[in-house]
Amino acid sequence: MDNKKLADLLFPDVKLTVEQIEKKYPKRKLKPGAEVTRFAPSPTGFMHLGGFFQVLIDYSIAKHSDGVFFLRIEDTDQKREVSGASAVIMDILTGYGFTPDEYELKGGVTVGEYGPYYQTERKEIYRAYAKKLVSEGKAFPCFCKKTDGLADVELKRQKNFAQGLLEEKDPCRNLSMEQIEQNIKEGKKFAIRIKSNGDGKRKIKFNDGSRGEIEILQNSKDAILLKNDSLPTYHFAHAIDDTLMGTTVVVRGEEWLPSYPLHAEIFEALGFKQPKYIHTPLIYKFNEKGNRRKLSKRKDPEMDMRYFEKEGYDKTAVVEYLLNLINSNFEIWRKNNPNADFREFPFDGFKITTVTPIFDFNKLNDISKDVISKLSAEQCYEYLLNWAKNYSIENVEYLEKQREYVTKVLNIDREKPKPRKDIYKWSMFFELFDYMFGAPKSFEIDESERKNYEKVLRNYKNYLVLTTKEDWFNNVKKMAGELGYATDNADFKKNPNKYLGNVAKVCEYIRIAITGRKNSPDLYEIMTLLGEKEVLRRICAIV
C-alpha cells in the first residue's frame, strides 16, 4: 500500500502541512512552572454545574502559577449546537469573575494568539494532521455506514456483549487501494480511523493529578479521528488543540478516564507529548431508591448554572460552596481567613476530591447565609436591585423609588458584630419582609388564645412608645405586668401557673399583629421603620 498516494487520494485539497501549522503556534513564553489550562465546553445551550466546577480548578491552577486560562468552544457536533450557547458560557464565566485570558466571541473579538478558539474554524488543521497520519500508515479511511444516535449504539453494544466480544479492529483497515479508489469514485463518504497497535492485553500507566497512578488497558480500537463531515472527534481535537495551544494541564470530568488510553495512542501517533491530567468527579444526587445518580439536565434544574442566578443565589456563595465540595481544606482556610477573597485560596496542596459528591442545598444555603450576612445594607441593596432587574422585574420600580426605606429594611439586624443570618437568596427578601412593603398576611390565632390576644392589642394602643428601644420595651413590660403576664423570666419559670404567660408571649401577640408572623427580626426596629401611625393602623385593623 502506497500511503503517500492514499493520503493524496483522500485529501487532494489539503495543501497545508503540519510544519506550516506548527510554525503558527510557537511555544508560549511563560515563566517556569506556569501552567496553561483551558475550559472546553460544547455549546449545548447551558452552563453545566460540573463544567463550572472544573473552571474553578482551571482558573486556580493558571492564576496561582502565573499561567494562562483560555476558553475553547468544542462545536464539532453540529447536531447538538445551540445558537448563542457560547454567549451563555462567557456570561457565566465573566459574571462569576473567571474571565478567561484568551477567548473568542462568535462574530466578535478574539483575544489571544492561539486561536481560532472554535473547533469548527480549525477544520483545515485537523485535516492536515489526518492526512499526515494516513501518509504515515497510522490511520485509514472507513467507508462503513455511519452509526447514528444512541439507540443505534445501544443495539450494537448489546449484540457485542451477548457474543462476549467487542469489535476492536475495523474491517476497513484491510481495504485494498483498488477498493478505496472505487469507493472514492462512487463518491462515498469516509471517516478516518486510527490504526491501533494495541493487543487488548497490555497495560499502560499514567499519573492523574488527583488520583495518583492509574493502570489501565492500552487502547486497541480503531477509533474514529475524523468524522465523515471532516470534523474531528473529541479525542483527535483534544490531542491537536491542546498541543498547539500549549495546554499543560487538562482538567476534565472522570467520564473521560476510560478514553485515556486512546488519547495516549493518538498523541503517540502524532508525536506529541501528553499534558498532565486531573479527572474530576461528577456531581450527584440521590434517586428515588437512594442511589447516587448523575445530575440530569431534564430533572435537575440546578445543574444549569443559570438556575442559581434565577433563584437569587449570591454568586460568591455558589463559588464558595463548590470550592468546599472540591476540597474541604477550603472550609478550614475560610474559617481562618473570614474576609479574604476566595481567589486567594492557596492552590498548593489543593486536594481535589475523588469522591462523587452529592449536591447539598443545606450546605449551600448555610454558606450563602454567611456570605450575605457579611454584606453592608448598601451592598445588599445593589445586589438585590441588580438581581430584581433580571428576575423580579415587578419589584424594580418600588426598589428604585424607595431606595432609602428599602436600605433601612435591609439594615435590620445587619452591620453589627453578630448579624442576622436568615436570608440565603435574594428572592427571600421579598418573602421574608413582605409586611414591610404592604399589609401583613392574616394570621390564624388559636381560638384558646384569641381573648388574650385581643386584650393585649387593645391595651397596647395606649402603651405604644417608639422614642427609644428602652422606652418601647419598658412600656411593653409595664402593660404585660398589668395584664397579668410575668415580667421576670426567672419568676415565670418557677411559677408558670401564676401568670397568663411572660413578656415573650406579649411580644409574640404584637409581632403577629404587626407582621402576620410568629417570627421576624427585631420588633422595635420594624415598628420604628413602619412608623407609629402604620403600627396603630395595623393594630386597629384587628381590634
Add this chain to the structure above:
RNA sequence: GGCCCCGUGGUCAAGUGGUUAAGACACCGCCCUCUCACGGCGGUAUCAUGGGUUCGAAUCCCGUCGGGGUCACCA
C-alpha cells in the same frame, strides 16, 4: 459482559500503622436573650464486608459486596 473509578455519620469530610476516629451542614436538647434571630454549650450518628500481614489496621495486601463511569462518525 469487559475495563476503569469510588466506598469514614443523613451530606461534605480530617485521617497516610498506635487518635477517647477532628470539623462543617442538617437534626435534637439546653443556655443566653426584651421578642425573632445570631451566638454559646451539649447530644444522636460513621470507618461497606470477609480474610490476611502486624504486638497493634479506617490506614498495607487479597477477595467479596455496593455505587458510579465507559465501551458512539456525542462531547
